[in-house]
Amino acid sequence: MTLRLAIVADIHHGRPSTAKRGDRALPLMDDFAAFVREAGATRVLDLGDRISDENRETDLTLQAEVAEAFRAVPVPAWHINGNHDRDHLSVADNEAILGQPLGHEVQDVEGWRIVLWRADSRIRRGADGSGFVLAEADLVWLARTMQAADRPCLVVSHVPVSGHAQTGNYYFQNNPAASTYPMADRARAALALARVPVVCLAGHVHWNTVTCVDGITHLTQQSLTESFTTGGEAAGAMGVIELGETVRWEVAGGDPFAFAFRPDARRWTPPLPEFARHPELRAVRLTQAAE
Ligand SMILES: [Fe+2]
Numbered sequence: 646m647t648l649r650l651a652i653v654a655d656i657h658h659g660r661p662s663t664a665k666r667g668d669r670a671l672p673l674m675d676d677f678a679a680f681v682r683e684a685g686a687t688r689v690l691d692l693g694d695r696i697s698d699e700n701r702e703t704d705l706t707l708q709a710e711v712a713e714a715f716r717a718v719p720v721p722a723w724h725i726n727g728n729h730d731r732d733h734l735s736v737a738d739n740e741a742i743l744g745q746p747l748g749h750e751v752q753d754v755e756g757w758r759i760v761l762w763r764a765d766s767r768i769r770r771g772a773d774g775s776g777f778v779l780a781e782a783d784l785v786w787l788a789r790t791m792q793a794a795d796r797p798c799l800v801v802s803h804v805p806v807s808g809h810a811q812t813g814n815y816y817f818q819n820n821p822a823a824s825t826y827p828m829a830d831r832a833r834a835a836l837a838l839a840r841v842p843v844v845c846l847a848g849h850v851h852w853n854t855v856t857c858v859d860g861i862t863h864l865t866q867q868s869l870t871e872s873f874t875t876g877g878e879a880a881g882a883m884g885v886i887e888l889g890e891t892v893r894w895e896v897a898g899g900d901p902f903a904f905a906f907r908p909d910a911r912r913w914t915p916p917l918p919e920f921a922r923h924p925e926l927r928a929v930r931l932t933q934a935a936e
Pocket residue numbers: 655657694727849850851868
Protein backbone atom coordinates (compact mmCIF):
# COMPACT_ATOMS: atom_id res chain seq x y z
CA MET A 646 0.00 0.00 0.00
CA THR A 647 1.18 3.51 -0.65
CA LEU A 648 0.28 6.55 1.37
CA ARG A 649 -0.36 9.91 -0.27
CA LEU A 650 -0.01 13.08 1.75
CA ALA A 651 -0.48 16.63 0.45
CA ILE A 652 2.01 19.26 1.62
CA VAL A 653 1.76 23.01 2.05
CA ALA A 654 4.64 25.05 3.46
CA ASP A 655 5.17 28.63 4.64
CA ILE A 656 1.73 30.01 3.75
CA HIS A 657 2.74 33.41 5.21
CA HIS A 658 -0.75 34.93 5.18
CA GLY A 659 -0.52 38.65 5.89
CA ARG A 660 1.01 41.73 4.40
CA PRO A 661 3.53 41.21 1.58
CA SER A 662 6.96 41.20 3.21
CA THR A 663 10.35 41.06 1.43
CA ALA A 664 9.76 38.49 -1.36
CA LYS A 665 6.78 36.84 0.38
CA ARG A 666 3.42 37.47 -1.33
CA GLY A 667 1.28 37.16 1.79
CA ASP A 668 -1.54 38.93 -0.04
CA ARG A 669 -1.93 35.81 -2.22
CA ALA A 670 -2.16 33.32 0.64
CA LEU A 671 -5.92 33.00 1.04
CA PRO A 672 -6.78 32.70 -2.69
CA LEU A 673 -3.99 30.13 -3.03
CA MET A 674 -5.41 28.20 -0.07
CA ASP A 675 -8.66 27.92 -2.06
CA ASP A 676 -6.61 26.43 -4.90
CA PHE A 677 -4.87 24.12 -2.41
CA ALA A 678 -8.24 22.74 -1.25
CA ALA A 679 -9.02 21.80 -4.88
CA PHE A 680 -5.48 20.41 -5.33
CA VAL A 681 -5.86 18.10 -2.30
CA ARG A 682 -9.17 16.80 -3.62
CA GLU A 683 -7.69 16.04 -7.04
CA ALA A 684 -4.51 14.54 -5.60
CA GLY A 685 -6.46 11.94 -3.63
CA ALA A 686 -4.40 12.66 -0.52
CA THR A 687 -5.67 11.25 2.76
CA ARG A 688 -3.96 13.87 4.97
CA VAL A 689 -2.32 17.26 4.69
CA LEU A 690 1.01 18.26 6.20
CA ASP A 691 1.28 21.97 7.01
CA LEU A 692 4.97 22.70 7.55
CA GLY A 693 4.45 25.97 9.46
CA ASP A 694 4.86 29.74 9.06
CA ARG A 695 1.14 30.09 8.37
CA ILE A 696 1.37 33.87 8.80
CA SER A 697 3.78 36.77 8.46
CA ASP A 698 3.79 38.07 12.00
CA GLU A 699 3.05 41.67 13.04
CA ASN A 700 1.79 41.80 16.62
CA ARG A 701 -0.24 39.56 18.90
CA GLU A 702 -3.64 40.95 18.03
CA THR A 703 -3.07 40.91 14.25
CA ASP A 704 -1.42 37.49 14.41
CA LEU A 705 -4.44 35.98 16.20
CA THR A 706 -6.68 37.28 13.42
CA LEU A 707 -4.34 36.08 10.63
CA GLN A 708 -4.05 32.61 12.20
CA ALA A 709 -7.84 32.37 12.53
CA GLU A 710 -8.20 33.24 8.83
CA VAL A 711 -5.74 30.50 7.86
CA ALA A 712 -7.53 28.00 10.14
CA GLU A 713 -10.76 28.93 8.35
CA ALA A 714 -9.06 28.32 4.97
CA PHE A 715 -8.03 24.84 6.16
CA ARG A 716 -11.68 24.04 6.87
CA ALA A 717 -12.28 24.07 3.09
CA VAL A 718 -9.55 21.42 2.61
CA PRO A 719 -11.34 18.06 2.25
CA VAL A 720 -9.03 16.00 4.53
CA PRO A 721 -7.61 16.73 7.99
CA ALA A 722 -4.23 18.43 8.39
CA TRP A 723 -1.33 17.85 10.73
CA HIS A 724 0.02 21.29 11.60
CA ILE A 725 3.49 22.30 12.72
CA ASN A 726 4.47 25.72 14.05
CA GLY A 727 7.08 27.80 12.24
CA ASN A 728 9.05 30.69 13.69
CA HIS A 729 6.51 33.28 12.45
CA ASP A 730 3.71 31.37 14.22
CA ARG A 731 5.67 31.79 17.46
CA ASP A 732 6.94 35.39 17.33
CA HIS A 733 3.93 36.78 19.19
CA LEU A 734 1.89 33.64 19.84
CA SER A 735 2.37 30.64 22.12
CA VAL A 736 2.01 26.98 21.20
CA ALA A 737 -1.24 27.05 23.23
CA ASP A 738 -2.56 29.99 21.14
CA ASN A 739 -1.93 28.02 17.95
CA GLU A 740 -3.45 24.86 19.45
CA ALA A 741 -6.63 26.74 20.40
CA ILE A 742 -6.98 28.26 16.91
CA LEU A 743 -6.23 25.06 14.99
CA GLY A 744 -8.05 22.73 17.37
CA GLN A 745 -5.24 20.21 17.70
CA PRO A 746 -2.37 19.52 20.13
CA LEU A 747 0.97 20.74 18.75
CA GLY A 748 3.44 18.66 20.74
CA HIS A 749 5.57 15.86 19.29
CA GLU A 750 3.47 13.09 17.78
CA VAL A 751 3.84 9.76 16.01
CA GLN A 752 1.21 8.39 13.62
CA ASP A 753 1.41 4.94 12.02
CA VAL A 754 -0.31 4.80 8.61
CA GLU A 755 -0.06 2.26 5.75
CA GLY A 756 3.28 0.77 6.87
CA TRP A 757 4.90 4.16 7.48
CA ARG A 758 5.49 6.10 10.67
CA ILE A 759 4.81 9.82 10.40
CA VAL A 760 7.02 11.50 12.99
CA LEU A 761 5.74 15.01 13.69
CA TRP A 762 8.87 16.45 15.28
CA ARG A 763 7.42 19.70 16.58
CA ALA A 764 10.71 21.01 17.92
CA ASP A 765 10.81 24.55 19.31
CA SER A 766 10.71 26.86 16.28
CA ARG A 767 10.86 30.19 18.10
CA ILE A 768 13.67 32.54 17.13
CA ARG A 769 15.18 33.89 20.35
CA ARG A 770 16.33 37.47 20.15
CA GLY A 771 18.99 38.63 22.56
CA ALA A 772 21.80 41.15 22.92
CA ASP A 773 24.32 38.54 21.76
CA GLY A 774 22.42 37.73 18.55
CA SER A 775 19.33 35.81 17.54
CA GLY A 776 18.53 32.35 16.34
CA PHE A 777 16.85 29.03 16.94
CA VAL A 778 17.63 26.90 19.95
CA LEU A 779 17.60 23.12 19.62
CA ALA A 780 16.04 22.29 22.98
CA GLU A 781 17.48 19.21 24.73
CA ALA A 782 13.97 17.81 25.29
CA ASP A 783 13.33 18.00 21.52
CA LEU A 784 16.65 16.35 20.67
CA VAL A 785 16.15 13.56 23.21
CA TRP A 786 12.59 12.89 21.95
CA LEU A 787 13.91 12.58 18.39
CA ALA A 788 16.70 10.24 19.47
CA ARG A 789 14.32 7.99 21.44
CA THR A 790 11.79 7.95 18.59
CA MET A 791 14.44 6.99 16.04
CA GLN A 792 15.87 4.29 18.33
CA ALA A 793 12.39 2.79 18.68
CA ALA A 794 11.48 2.99 14.96
CA ASP A 795 10.37 -0.38 13.56
CA ARG A 796 9.11 0.80 10.15
CA PRO A 797 10.05 3.47 7.57
CA CYS A 798 9.77 6.98 8.99
CA LEU A 799 8.83 10.34 7.51
CA VAL A 800 10.19 12.92 9.95
CA VAL A 801 8.44 16.27 9.55
CA SER A 802 9.63 19.58 11.02
CA HIS A 803 9.54 23.29 10.21
CA VAL A 804 13.29 23.83 10.38
CA PRO A 805 15.44 21.57 8.15
CA VAL A 806 18.39 19.79 9.76
CA SER A 807 20.19 18.58 6.61
CA GLY A 808 22.77 21.37 6.85
CA HIS A 809 22.39 22.01 3.10
CA ALA A 810 24.17 24.96 1.46
CA GLN A 811 22.21 28.19 1.16
CA THR A 812 24.08 29.61 -1.86
CA GLY A 813 21.52 31.45 -3.96
CA ASN A 814 18.84 31.51 -1.29
CA TYR A 815 17.32 35.00 -1.05
CA TYR A 816 16.97 34.81 2.75
CA PHE A 817 19.79 32.61 3.85
CA GLN A 818 22.79 32.96 1.52
CA ASN A 819 24.05 35.72 3.79
CA ASN A 820 22.31 34.40 6.92
CA PRO A 821 23.05 30.66 6.85
CA ALA A 822 22.93 30.34 10.64
CA ALA A 823 19.22 31.23 10.56
CA SER A 824 18.44 28.45 8.06
CA THR A 825 18.75 25.62 10.59
CA TYR A 826 19.34 24.80 14.24
CA PRO A 827 22.72 25.40 15.74
CA MET A 828 23.85 21.85 16.57
CA ALA A 829 21.76 20.48 13.69
CA ASP A 830 24.52 17.84 13.45
CA ARG A 831 23.17 16.40 16.71
CA ALA A 832 19.71 16.12 15.16
CA ARG A 833 21.28 14.28 12.20
CA ALA A 834 23.07 11.95 14.64
CA ALA A 835 19.71 11.27 16.33
CA LEU A 836 18.12 10.47 12.94
CA ALA A 837 20.98 8.09 12.14
CA LEU A 838 20.07 5.95 15.16
CA ALA A 839 17.16 4.55 13.14
CA ARG A 840 17.63 1.08 11.63
CA VAL A 841 14.85 1.72 9.13
CA PRO A 842 14.54 3.96 6.04
CA VAL A 843 14.20 7.62 7.03
CA VAL A 844 12.94 10.56 4.96
CA CYS A 845 12.91 14.09 6.37
CA LEU A 846 10.61 16.87 5.20
CA ALA A 847 10.81 20.53 6.24
CA GLY A 848 9.82 24.04 5.25
CA HIS A 849 11.39 27.31 6.42
CA VAL A 850 13.98 27.82 3.66
CA HIS A 851 11.45 28.63 0.91
CA TRP A 852 12.89 26.48 -1.83
CA ASN A 853 12.64 22.95 -3.15
CA THR A 854 15.71 20.91 -2.24
CA VAL A 855 16.89 17.32 -1.91
CA THR A 856 19.93 16.55 0.25
CA CYS A 857 21.17 13.06 1.15
CA VAL A 858 23.18 12.73 4.33
CA ASP A 859 24.21 9.42 5.89
CA GLY A 860 21.67 7.49 3.80
CA ILE A 861 18.80 9.75 4.91
CA THR A 862 17.01 11.87 2.28
CA HIS A 863 16.09 15.38 3.40
CA LEU A 864 13.49 17.34 1.41
CA THR A 865 12.47 20.98 1.75
CA GLN A 866 9.39 22.32 -0.03
CA GLN A 867 8.93 25.79 -1.53
CA SER A 868 6.58 28.21 0.24
CA LEU A 869 3.02 28.68 -1.04
CA THR A 870 3.54 32.44 -1.44
CA GLU A 871 7.29 32.84 -2.04
CA SER A 872 8.29 34.83 -5.14
CA PHE A 873 12.09 34.99 -5.19
CA THR A 874 12.36 32.06 -7.61
CA THR A 875 9.26 33.01 -9.61
CA GLY A 876 9.83 36.59 -10.82
CA GLY A 877 7.65 38.27 -8.22
CA GLU A 878 4.60 36.00 -8.59
CA ALA A 879 3.70 33.72 -5.69
CA ALA A 880 5.08 30.22 -6.38
CA GLY A 881 1.81 28.55 -5.38
CA ALA A 882 3.81 25.50 -4.35
CA MET A 883 1.58 22.52 -3.51
CA GLY A 884 3.14 19.12 -2.91
CA VAL A 885 2.23 15.48 -2.79
CA ILE A 886 4.44 12.81 -1.29
CA GLU A 887 3.69 9.19 -2.03
CA LEU A 888 5.21 6.84 0.53
CA GLY A 889 5.79 3.25 -0.49
CA GLU A 890 8.89 1.20 -1.30
CA THR A 891 9.58 4.04 -3.70
CA VAL A 892 8.99 7.57 -2.46
CA ARG A 893 7.71 10.08 -5.01
CA TRP A 894 7.57 13.77 -4.18
CA GLU A 895 6.05 16.20 -6.62
CA VAL A 896 5.53 19.94 -6.21
CA ALA A 897 3.06 21.74 -8.47
CA GLY A 898 2.87 25.49 -9.10
CA GLY A 899 5.20 28.08 -10.56
CA ASP A 900 8.32 26.42 -9.15
CA PRO A 901 7.66 22.78 -10.04
CA PHE A 902 9.80 19.91 -8.80
CA ALA A 903 9.69 16.12 -8.88
CA PHE A 904 11.93 13.53 -7.29
CA ALA A 905 11.64 9.78 -6.77
CA PHE A 906 13.93 7.52 -4.76
CA ARG A 907 14.03 4.29 -2.78
CA PRO A 908 14.84 5.05 0.85
CA ASP A 909 17.32 2.65 2.42
CA ALA A 910 17.97 1.63 6.03
CA ARG A 911 21.74 1.57 5.42
CA ARG A 912 23.76 4.40 6.89
CA TRP A 913 26.90 5.67 5.19
CA THR A 914 30.56 5.26 6.10
CA PRO A 915 31.58 7.98 8.56
CA PRO A 916 33.40 10.84 6.75
CA LEU A 917 37.17 11.16 6.95
CA PRO A 918 38.66 13.87 9.14
CA GLU A 919 40.84 16.58 7.56
CA PHE A 920 43.45 14.60 5.59
CA ALA A 921 46.31 16.31 7.44
CA ARG A 922 44.87 15.13 10.77
CA HIS A 923 44.68 11.46 9.79
CA PRO A 924 47.92 9.64 10.67
CA GLU A 925 47.64 7.15 7.77
CA LEU A 926 46.85 9.72 5.12
CA ARG A 927 49.42 12.11 6.49
CA ALA A 928 52.02 9.31 6.41
CA VAL A 929 51.22 8.61 2.75
CA ARG A 930 51.68 12.27 1.91
CA LEU A 931 54.96 12.44 3.80
CA THR A 932 56.21 9.27 2.07
CA GLN A 933 55.20 10.63 -1.31
CA ALA A 934 56.91 13.93 -0.53
CA ALA A 935 60.11 12.05 0.39
CA GLU A 936 60.10 10.06 -2.89
FE1 LIG B 1 8.79 30.93 6.19
